[in-house]
Structure formats: structure tokens, C-alpha cells
Amino acid sequence: MFQDPRDFQICFLSLFLGLGLWLKDWTLRPDVIFCAIATCLIVQSAASLLQVREASAFSLDWVGSLRSALITGISLSLLLRTDHWYTMVFAASVAILSKFSIRVKDKHLFNPANAGIIATLVLTQDAWVSPGQWGELGWYAIAFLGAGGIVLGRVGRWDTSAMFLATYGGLMVGRDCWLGWSWDVASHHLSSGSLLLFALFMITDPRSIPDGRWSRMLWAACVGGLTFVLQTVFIVPIAVFWSLFCLAPLTPLLDSLQATQRFQWQSARPASQG
Structure with missing residues (x-):
């Protein structure tokens, strides 16, 4: 335990989910959360069984693949809302299957949870994402930043979060200054708990x-x-999720322009499905 960066991520996301159940969000339903996590684990296991040809390779990556599936299930539970358990089953199934079915050079194209969220919002009538579901600045925002910092430090991807927040935040502050608006407007957008979870x-x-x-x-x-x-400009309330989805195809292009070593989880082999 805690030899893989995903162990930290699982613990922190589970903590935030528990806080949501205890303090903040009455729309969180235990039965829907169970369906999200169970579906991710079951579909990951079934897809891995079909994908892997050698039993030895499968056994070595079994725990790692379930870690990733568990992270996807918790992420869906944190961000996606629905009144029906079967809608969450659909979202979780799409999320995991996207890792196996949409790949470029043995690397999945879309973030699994993001793919599940977008597909569910487009194809169903009873799902939604509340951009401000975690409210604004508070003690939990410090917890988000601290937990995220630990995970990013282990994974080595802090530069991605920093650049995203600097670009988005800089543009928001610049627009508000140009329009003569007070700092409260930009602060409202930048202090969303959902934005921090995303970033x-x-x-x-x-x-x-x-x-x-x-x-x-x-x-x-x-x-x-x-x-x-x-x-x-287009007043899209969940713009971050659409942006990540739409720009996912840039990843293989940028990988081809800057050749570097492919990321592998600490406990995984190169054949891992992550």
C-alpha cells in the first residue's frame, strides 16, 4: 500500500467523497456510488480478461488495473449526478471501455471519467454536473490543494495543473479587469471546488x-x-469537461512531435492498460 501514486489518489478522492456524503451534497446517493465503483471494477476485470493473452502478464498488472478503475469510479461519483442507478452504470461502462476501445499507439485517447461524463450528458436525459457543487473557498479547498500536491508530486505532473490554472485564471482576471469588474467575479469562478478537483x-x-x-x-x-x-463566450457551464474532451486528440500529435519515454505507473509493466 502507498507504493503506487494511485494509492494516495484513491485515499484522497475517497475522503472527499466521504465529506460530500457527510457535509455538503444531498444529491450523493450511496446506491449510485456503489453502482459506479462496482461497474468500473467489473468492466475493467472483464475487459482485461479479454485483452490479455498471457496469464503471467495479466497477474502482474491485475492490482494496478483495479486501482485505475477504482479511481474512475470514485471520480464519477464525485462529479456526475443522476437519479437512476442504471444511468451511472452506463457512465461507468463507457468510461472503462473507452480505455480499451479508443487507443492510439497503445495509449488510451480520452480520460476515462471525462469520457463517461460527456457520453452520459449527451446520450441520457437524467444526468448532470454541478460546477459549483463543492461551493467556494473554504477549509476543504486547502485540503484539495494539499492532497493534489502530494499526488502530483508523486506522479510528476504538477506542471500540467499549474499551466492550466495559470492560463484559465489569467484570462479570467484579465477579462474582469478589462470590463472593470471587481475581483469577486473572478474569485467566484476560480474558487470552485469542482474546478480544483478537475485541475x-x-x-x-x-x-x-x-x-x-x-x-x-x-x-x-x-x-x-x-x-x-x-x-x-458560449456560456457553457461545464466548459472544463468539454475542453478536455475536445482537445484529447491533440495528445497523440504532441507525443509524436516531442518523443519521450512513455509514462508507466510504478507498479505496472509496459503492457499495462492503466
């Missing part, structure tokens, strides 16, 4: 973002810029 735990998924450092920073800046445009 610290979703956009930094090392298995679906560019491998090279400068490629990651350019990509993160593009995500931040598109988020700003979608939110302020």
Missing part, C-alpha cells in the same frame, strides 16, 4: 495526456484557453 486529479491523468513536459504545458494551456472561451 488536480482529472487533467493530470498521466495515461491520457502528453508525455513530454513542454508538450503537456502547451496542451494544458490550450485546455485552459478553450475553457475560458466556452465559458465566457
Whole structure:
């Protein structure tokens, strides 16, 4: 335990989910959370059984693949809301299967949780994401930053979060200054707990973002810029999720332009499905 960076991420995301159940969000339903996590684990196991040809390779990566599936299930539980358990089963199934079915050079194209969220919002009628569900600045924002810092330090992807927040935040502050608005407007957007969760735990998924450092920073800046445009020009309330989804195809292009070593989880072999 805690030899793999995903162990820290699982613990911290579980803590935030527990805080949501205890303190903040009455829309969190234990039965829906159970369906999200159970579906991710079951679909990951079934897909791995079909994918892996050698039993020895499968056994070595079994625990690692379940770690990733568990992170996806908790992430869906934190960010996606629905009144029906079967809608969450659909979201979790799409999330995990996207890792196996949409790949470029043995690397999955989309962040699994993000793919599940977008597919569910587009194809169903009873799912939603509340951008401000965690409220604004508070003691838990410090917890988000501290927990995210530990995970990013272990994974080495802090530059991605920093560039995204700097780009998006800089554009928001610049716009408000240009329009003569008070600092409260930008602060309202930048202090969202959902934005912090996205910036610290979703956009930094090392298995679906560019491998090279400068490629990651350019990509993160593009995500931040598109988020700003979608939110302020087209008034898209969940702009961060659409930006990440739409710009995912840039990853293989940037990987081809900056050749570097492919990221592997500490406990995984190169054949891992992450």
C-alpha cells in the first residue's frame, strides 16, 4: 500500500467523497456510488480478461488495473449526478471501455471519467454536473490543494495543473479587469471546488495526456484557453469537461512531435492498460 501514486489518489478522492456524503451534497446517493465503483471494477476485470493473452502478464498488472478503475469510479461519483442507478452504470461502462476501445499507439485517447461524463450528458436525459457543487473557498479547498500536491508530486505532473490554472485564471482576471469588474467575479469562478478537483486529479491523468513536459504545458494551456472561451463566450457551464474532451486528440500529435519515454505507473509493466 502507498507504493503506487494511485494509492494516495484513491485515499484522497475517497475522503472527499466521504465529506460530500457527510457535509455538503444531498444529491450523493450511496446506491449510485456503489453502482459506479462496482461497474468500473467489473468492466475493467472483464475487459482485461479479454485483452490479455498471457496469464503471467495479466497477474502482474491485475492490482494496478483495479486501482485505475477504482479511481474512475470514485471520480464519477464525485462529479456526475443522476437519479437512476442504471444511468451511472452506463457512465461507468463507457468510461472503462473507452480505455480499451479508443487507443492510439497503445495509449488510451480520452480520460476515462471525462469520457463517461460527456457520453452520459449527451446520450441520457437524467444526468448532470454541478460546477459549483463543492461551493467556494473554504477549509476543504486547502485540503484539495494539499492532497493534489502530494499526488502530483508523486506522479510528476504538477506542471500540467499549474499551466492550466495559470492560463484559465489569467484570462479570467484579465477579462474582469478589462470590463472593470471587481475581483469577486473572478474569485467566484476560480474558487470552485469542482474546478480544483478537475485541475488536480482529472487533467493530470498521466495515461491520457502528453508525455513530454513542454508538450503537456502547451496542451494544458490550450485546455485552459478553450475553457475560458466556452465559458465566457458560449456560456457553457461545464466548459472544463468539454475542453478536455475536445482537445484529447491533440495528445497523440504532441507525443509524436516531442518523443519521450512513455509514462508507466510504478507498479505496472509496459503492457499495462492503466
